[in-house]
Amino acid sequence: MSQSASVTRRSFLRISGAAAAGLALAACAPAAPSPAGGAESAQPAAEPVQLSLSVVDYVDETRTLLSDTVLPAFSEAHPGTTVSVNYTNWERYNEEMTTAFAGGVTPDIFQGGAVWSPQMAQRGWCLPLDDLLANAAESWNWDDFFPALQDDSTINGQIVSIPYRIDIRSFWYRKDHLAEAGISQPPANWEELEAMAVACTQREGDQITREGYHYSSPGGWQNDLQAYMPFMEMAGGQFLSDDLSHCTLAEEPAVEALEFIHKLIVDLKVQPYPGFEAQGDLGPVEAGIASATIGAAQIERNARTYAPDQLEHLWPTLPLTHKVQATHVWVNKYFISKLTKNPEMSWQLMETLTSADVLSDYCEGAAFTPPRRSLGEAEFMTERARILLDSTEYAVPFPKHHRLIELFRPLATNLEKCYRQELSPADAMAATAAEVDALLQENA
Amino acid sequence: MSTSAAGLQGRPAAQRRSRLDRIVNSDTFVAYTFLILPLLLFFAIKFYPVVYNVVLSFTNYDLFSPIQFVGLKNFRAVFTEEVTLKAIRNTIYYTVGTVPLGTALALIVASLLNQRIRGRIVFRTLYYLPVVTSVVVSSMVWKWIFSPQSGLLNHLIGYLGIPPQQWIYDPTLAMPSLILVSLWAGLGGNMVIFLAGLQDIPAELYEAAEIDGAHAWQSFLFLTVPLLRPVILFVVVTYSIAIFRSFGAIFILTQGGPMLTTNTLVWEVYMNAFGYLKLGKGAAISVVLVALILVITVVNFRVLREDEE
Structure with missing residues (x-):
C-alpha cells in the first residue's frame, strides 16, 4: 500500500483534529447579519426587506390576527417586505431585550412595558418618531390617543413610542355585596369607600372570610406599590418632583394616601395583610371573596372566560375623587429600534399596527383596553370596558425617570413594613424618600 | 536559542x-x-x-454608556449598603439552614435505603424524583402548597390545630419555607452519593461491630459516619455551592421578599445586572459571592479534614 493512498489511524486523527479546530474557528466568525444589526451595508431599497417584530402581549386570538391577517396584508401592500415575529413573554423579556441591545442584534420593532419610554430614550435604544410621525396618514391621527398616553410616550419633547394597549385601573365593585349591605350607589370619595368596605367585610371569628376592599394580593414585589399609586394620585401626590431631582413621597398627599390605606388594612381590617390570593384565574372580586378593588380590564375578561355567571355582579366606575379625581395608567407601547436598517418601513409597520382598525381587532382579541379615544365606540367595547376607557381621561402615567424600577424598590419594601406595622405611614414615607433620594444622587 | x-x-x-x-x-x-x-x-x-x-466589578457600566473605572466603589457599596448586607446575611442563613440539615437527612435516608428492605428501589426512585424535576415546575407546585388560602400545608397543619400561616409571604417564615424546598430538592441527589459511599463500606465491619455488641445506632455513629467522612466532605462542599448559587426557587416563590427577607446575593446580582443594568455592581456582588463560597469551602475542608486527622 503506498503512503499517499493509505489513511492511517494517526493521520485520520490528525485530519479530524485539524478539521475540528477549523470548525471551532469558523464558529467564532461573526454570524450572518440580521435585520436590525450587525450588517454594515443596508439593503438597497429595491431589494426585499425583512422586518422583525417582538411581541410580548398576545393571546391565541391576537397571534392569529397578526400572522393570518395583519402581516400578510402589510406584505401585500408593501411588495418585497416580509415580517418575522418573535413571540416571547414578560418573564424573560427584559433580559432578552437587554442582551439583544448589548449584542447589537435587535428586532426592528418591539413592544415595551409601562416604564420603558424613559429607559429606552436614555439608553438611546429607540428611534425618535417625530419626523416619521409627521408623515403619517391623516386617518392615523395621533390626537386620537389620550393626552396622558401621548405624554407617557414623549420624553424630552420627543415622541419615542406609540401606545398599543393600556392597563387603566379603576374601581370595581360587587353589586350583590353592596346590595346585601344596603348600598345602592357606588362610593364617590374615600369616606364612602371606607364605609362601603367596612359594611361589606365578613368575618368568622377573627378570620376575614370576605374582603370589604381588596387592596393587594401577595406575591409580586410590586403588588402593594401598584395598588398604592392610584390613591397617591387621588390625594394629589406624586412619586418624584417635576424635575425628577428628588422624591416627594414624604410630602403630605403621599403620606395621607398611605394613612388612608393603613386605616383600611390595619385599623379597620377590611382585608388581611397580605390580601387574598387569586383563585386560579379569578381575582378575589371575580371569585366573590372581595367586594371591591382597583383593577383593569382583565377582571371582566377573567369573569367572562372562567365564571360567566359572576359577570352580572361586576360593576366598574370612574375613579374616586379625593383631592382630585385620578387614577393610574400603565401604557404598553411599540418602539422602533435605533439599530433598524429600515426606519421608514419600520414606521410603516408601526403605523399599521397602531392604526384604529388593527388596534380594534387586537384589543378585541385579547380584551385589552385600547389606547385610542375613538375605539370607545367600537363594537367589541362592552359597557364596562367603556367606563374603563373613560377613566383614561383622569389617568396619570408614571414619572419619566429611567431608573424607575430601581427607585420603586424602597417604596415597595417600606409600604410592606407599614402594613406590617413596623413603620408608621409618615415614617415609611420618610424612609422611602430618603432611600430614593440617595439612589438619585448616585452617579449611575 | x-x-x-x-x-x-x-x-x-x-x-x-x-x-x-x-x-x-x-x-x-x-x-x-x-x-x-x-x-x-x-x-x-x-x-x-x-x-x-x-x-x-471595578467599573460603572450600564451597557449604553462608556465603561468608567470606579476602583473599589462597587465593593464599598456591597459592604455598606443595607440591602446588600442583608443579602449576605440571608445567603448565610439560607446555606447554614439547609446544608447541615440536608446532609444529615440525606445520610439517614441513604442508610435506611441501604438496608435490605422491601421496595427499596421504589423508595430510592421516589426520593430521587425531585432531582429530575424542573426547578420551575417544582417551585410552582410548592407555591400552591404554601398558598395561605388553599395550600396543602395549611390544610395539613389544620389537623394539628395550628392556625393557617402565610409561609412564603410571612417575613419570619419565608426563609424557612425556602429552606424546606431546598431540603426536598437536594435530598435525592445527596442520597445517591451517600448510597455509593455506603456500598463501599465492607459488610464485615458491621458484622464485627455486631459481634462486639454494637447497636444499629452505634454502628451508624462510630462506623458509618467516620468511614463516610470523605463523602460527607464532598456532599457538604457541593451542596453549599449549590445553595449559594440557588436562584430558581427564589425567582418563582419569593422574588427576594417579603421585606427583603429572602433577598440573597444571587437575587441581588440578578436585580442589579438585569433589573437596573448596574453591571459593575452586579459583577462586584458576584465576586463577593465567589469569595464567600471559597471561604465556606476552605472552612469545610479544614473542619472535616482536621476531624479526619
Missing part, C-alpha cells in the same frame, strides 16, 4: 522533515490538537467571562 536555531538551519532538509514528522505523529501533538476545541470553548465561555466579570 540562537545556537539551536543555527544548528537546525545547518541540518539537511530530510532530517528536519523527519523530526517534524515525529512531532506531528507524536501522541502529545495529537492530544493537543484534540484539546484545541475544548480549550477554545473553555477560554471563550468560561475563563474570559470570569476575568471580564472581575474587571467589570
